[in-house]
Amino acid sequence: MLSLRHLALASPVCLVLSLAACGGGAEPDLGPSESELAVIAKSPGVGRERLAMDFADLFDENQGIGETRAAMVMHGGEIVAERYADGYDADTRFISWSMAKTVTAVMIGMLVADGALELDEPAPVPNWQRPGDARAEITLRDLLQMRSGLDHTEAGDPPYESSEVRMLFLDQRDDMAKFAEEQPLEAEPGEKFEYSSNTTVILADIAADVLTDNSTDPETRRKAVDTYLRTRLFEPLGMTSMVPEYDAAGTLIGGSAIHGNLRDWARFGEFLRNHGSYRGTQLVPRQWIDFMLEPSPPAPFYGGQIWLNTQASDPQDSLYPIDKPKGIFAAIGHMGQYIVVSPKQKLTIVRLGHSDSEQRRALLRQVNDVVELYPTD
Template sequence: MNFSKVKFPAVAAFALTVGVTVSGGVAHASEDKTDATLDAYAAGYISNFVCSAVFNAASNTADNVPSVNKTLEQITEHELTGIYDVVETRIHDLLEQGALTIDDDTRSVAVAYASDSAAQGMPPRLSVWRPALGCVDLPVGAEAEAAAHVDGLMGDLATTQHPATDSGEPWQTHADLNGTSGNAELDQVVESAFSDHYGSGARTSAVLIASPKEILSEHYLDGFTPTTSQRTWSVAKSIGASVVGAAVQQDLVDVNDEAGLAAWSHPADPRQRITLQHLLHMSSGLDSNQAGNRTDRIYIGGGTVADEAVGNSLESIPGQRWKYANNDTMLALRSLRERFESVQDYLAFPFTAVLHKIGMRHTYLEADWQGDFILSSQVWTTSRDLARLGVLHLQQGQWNGEQILPQDWLQYVSTPSPAQPPTPNSRGDVVPGYGAQWWLFNDRISGIPDDTIAARGNRGQFLIIVPGEDLVIVRRGYDIAGEPGFDEIQFTRDVLAALGK
């Protein structure tokens, strides 16, 4: 299918959200931006999500060029609903105007905008796909020629085929795809996950339940397969922590060391006291706006980690305050980057050190145009790849006899950080605890083993690990903002009960 210069169908309604629900409530915040900037944000939102949905979420042919297997209607329904209210109306308008161009040859998406007089003559927002790295957003005002100057992976990593099928490893046995598990009670729980049973706003796209040796149940929404990538949102933070863990295993970093960013190296700069562990614990003390999960300029504005995250000042003593902040995750990875001699070495590291070793061959780690991973959110991956990451943790960081993460890494990320999320939150809901880029379903959450940890992301993305039961639970979705989302805690309770745990 040729998507060039195609007009999306009009979208009847867009659900509203402001950001990731990290503590049971939506973080209400807005930025004081001009119309020209908000138009650029809206165009960037479309270009980024459509580029990723078309090229990351596709099957791959033998020459490593994705062939689209998602329709325009699917992309509109799945990716462009439940979005930021800051740009929702503008996105609706741009789609109706037919401002979108998808180019199969260059694997890029351009979105024209200029409704505000100040933006007249500005070039379209552009997102360009790269093997393994997914889509990169060019900065606002960049012409198409700028794409030639964006770093990508070289050598084998740039040419290695992303398989058209999933190997099914490391699991020795697999439940029938979209079929029965042989456990009627478990089948009923999974079936309920694809209804509104666990939340009126829940829209489930995949459920996978596995041990290290067996996939117990695996179900997908119509049109989805084991190789269909989907955005992880903040589940990416736990993937990022795993990349840091691999660096610890290779003695590249120590979590107790100062983050050591060059931009913070002046003797008068108090940010020198921020350690890598502070960043992993979400306790850097840095100013990250009222809602730390709002980093619009990086996510949809073509901004960079170096410009937007590195320059923030302290507002609290490092280690003293817990605050959920995308910037802390991005800075943890920026700290790792500054240990490498070249951006190429850094971009290759997550794939050579972790992902490809454990078979995560359908995972795309998106980066900004200066080569910094945006591992607070912008990862596209499959349910099986997430389950593989869970199995790696269950196996104490070991895979096929190789120690990829430190042997005590699961214990480390599962240990409550000194500063914890407040509970209950402002709505009166109980909030899970927090470790190192993982949420902890510890004694705060009843009916679930205290050793349970979870990676949690916007729109109902969940990777749940229950070490004592040797169990991994993955749920993917497109939950509607403003309505009760998928209740992963009750779902976990029901899965455990069905398995007799």
């Protein structure tokens, strides 16, 4: 519902009607405050006051959206809104949670471009290559599109028995990939969609094996992946704040744990919006980004380690209600981390904070208010 100050910008008639409905009570707030306007660029590409109010709503806990700690809007490659909650600033590193999955997918794409991996060949996991092991049919594409068929449980009841929690926090945290790769099939590879942080750790393990010629030395593995990410992705994009985490076996916690500041997460979103290009340099082939944005056959709302709005009219979709324009995609992390990208609007929106599942629905409605301000090309 629009507030009175939103109505004030809409039309004089709306304002009169809203005041009448209120019975002539307290004087209404007729627009954004000076502090709300101060975080908005002079020429943001839409009405500055309206953007200021909609952007401010992302920080208004009275909207039932949880706690926003940092947020940014970029339009046409320029920052048009940037704000931090008390206690946070431009130097604060925020944990990615599952936004890291999208970073891992880009790394895999670079290795495919290097000729080190093949998208539609069996995934090079040694334990799956034994005679008679049906997991040998799992391809890299299956893993990237979350349809490996492996028996992984992202959220269970009780939570501490789920594959994800055991892998990240409990008895399997020292060698996450070993645990993820040991699980049996529960479906034919390619047939069933199941979102899984364990699956992305398998992808990170594959990357480490390729980069180290299957070394089992944790420091060798960690250093190889860290150097590859830094030299091939983070440094070229100017993402100097990025700090990936690794488990005791030296495997990137590629589904859950990369830290970076707000501006660097926005840089990553812009890199995706520009189809893997940055300042004229193609860091990953455009075809790879096309693949990442191709719907997973069992789940049209998901691509290659990234969420799509191809089915966002469904309340169960993770981008609902952001359904227009088509082509919007997002890296999404636990507790309400979002990089929302709309190529048709030249728009990237980043929100970092802490929201439960119910609050995230309200939060996405507020993000959608910002999206709807901008025209399509």
